[in-house]
Amino acid sequence: MSPGEKLDPIPDSFILQPPVFHPVVPYVTTIFGGLHAGKMVMLQGVVPLDAHRFQVDFQCGCSLCPRPDIAFHFNPRFHTTKPHVICNTLHGGRWQREARWPHLALWRGSSFLILFLFGNEEVKVSVNGQHFLHFRYRLPLSHVDTLGIFGDILVEAVGFLNINPFVEGSREYPVGHEVPCSHALPQGLWPGQVIIVRGLVLQEPKHFTVSLRDQAAHAPVTFRASFADGTLAWISRWGQKKLISAPFLFYPQRFFEVLLLCQEGGLKLALNGQGLGATSVNQQALEQLRELRISGSVQLYCVHS
Incomplete structure (x- = not known):
């Protein structure tokens, strides 16, 4: 893609x-x-x-x-x-x-x-x-x-x-949640599943990372945005970096949405509605993922999976 x-x-x-x-x-x-x-x-x-x-x-x-x-x-x-x-x-x-x-x-x-x-x-x-x-x-x-x-x-x-980030039945308005933040994936990932992360970039950001981990805390898939050099990259389990050739759409004090769409053999990525390509991941590895972990210079408003 x-x-x-x-x-x-x-x-x-x-x-x-x-x-x-x-x-x-x-x-x-x-x-x-x-x-x-x-x-x-x-x-x-x-x-x-x-x-x-x-x-x-x-x-x-x-x-x-x-x-x-x-x-x-x-x-x-x-x-x-x-x-x-x-x-x-x-x-x-x-x-x-x-x-x-x-x-x-x-x-x-x-x-x-x-x-x-x-x-x-x-x-x-x-x-x-x-x-x-x-x-x-x-x-x-x-x-x-x-x-x-x-x-x-x-x-x-x-x-x-489009998806209500408010707690069901709550009358309070949501506030930004600090990171790092963990979100459970009790049944792993399967084709057609969508992960959505919405938030606000802080005023002096350094990096933003979304990683998917298995029960052994290994991270077969990591998406990382580096504000220092304006790059987007996939990081493998062994730390290998594969740059994403796409515009850097994160800005200080602005909202963002990251969307990960699971498909057969990998994940597709979109940022603020713009498709940024895909990464290959073994289907068995996807099924064994149990945690979505978010870290970096952001406040979170919604995590949906």
């Missing part, structure tokens, strides 16, 4: 829309697969010193005329004596009754991380790791297929997560 070649089709539930870095505002993009319960959108950026307001709209289409319905309108305002957020729904060209939330944890000149988690009946929003509001849907979530960002905002990254 050559660098840049796309992976074979995998179930829709595993497809992550590639993150977008430093888009120009106003910014409008399609939400691949639309919205559904359990999907999360991450917005990372900075509020300008002279900001008046900005808005994040989850829209039912992207037409300019007529204006599309907006299922969820998130609108922080800074130009008043008491900064606050307005949430609303636009239906048939008319705004419905607005909801207002005071005590906004965003300030002019500050950076932020906003998470939008979409549930069955409402969307929950956290700001910088703290729950801020929830808003019940007034239009069907399934009608939303477009994200629009407008106003006074500097966007550094937009991320789309």
Whole structure:
């Protein structure tokens, strides 16, 4: 499989829309697969010193005329004596009754991380790791297929997560988990299985490593990203390095997704939705793997296998 070649089709539930870095505002993009319960959108950026307001709209289409319905309108305002957020729904060209939330944890000149988690009946929003509001849907979530960002905002990254990383039944928003981190593979790996690792690269990264180990703690497969020289490589059980000829898509203070797809005789790799090739591994060795171990200069938000 050559660098840049796309992976074979995998179930829709595993497809992550590639993150977008430093888009120009106003910014409008399609939400691949639309919205559904359990999907999360991450917005990372900075509020300008002279900001008046900005808005994040989850829209039912992207037409300019007529204006599309907006299922969820998130609108922080800074130009008043008491900064606050307005949430609303636009239906048939008319705004419905607005909801207002005071005590906004965003300030002019500050950076932020906003998470939008979409549930069955409402969307929950956290700001910088703290729950801020929830808003019940007034239009069907399934009608939303477009994200629009407008106003006074500097966007550094937009991320789309298809698998809910939250603990079932928990009301808390996830925080980055420190590494090294181990994840059990009680039945080994088999063709068609997918491993997904999502997280955030730290500010001064050195390396990032994902290794698969057997019961004897041997690691037949290791993927390593080195920030010092900007290289990606497969590391064999005996320490031999095979460089991956592909763009280095890890950046400080940005989100990432690593996907490993098990196939007959090996693993395929994708980073932020880009196929980066494959490595050969004996099928028997794959079946004997029992641990996924992650280390390096990252915080983890989700590990799925």
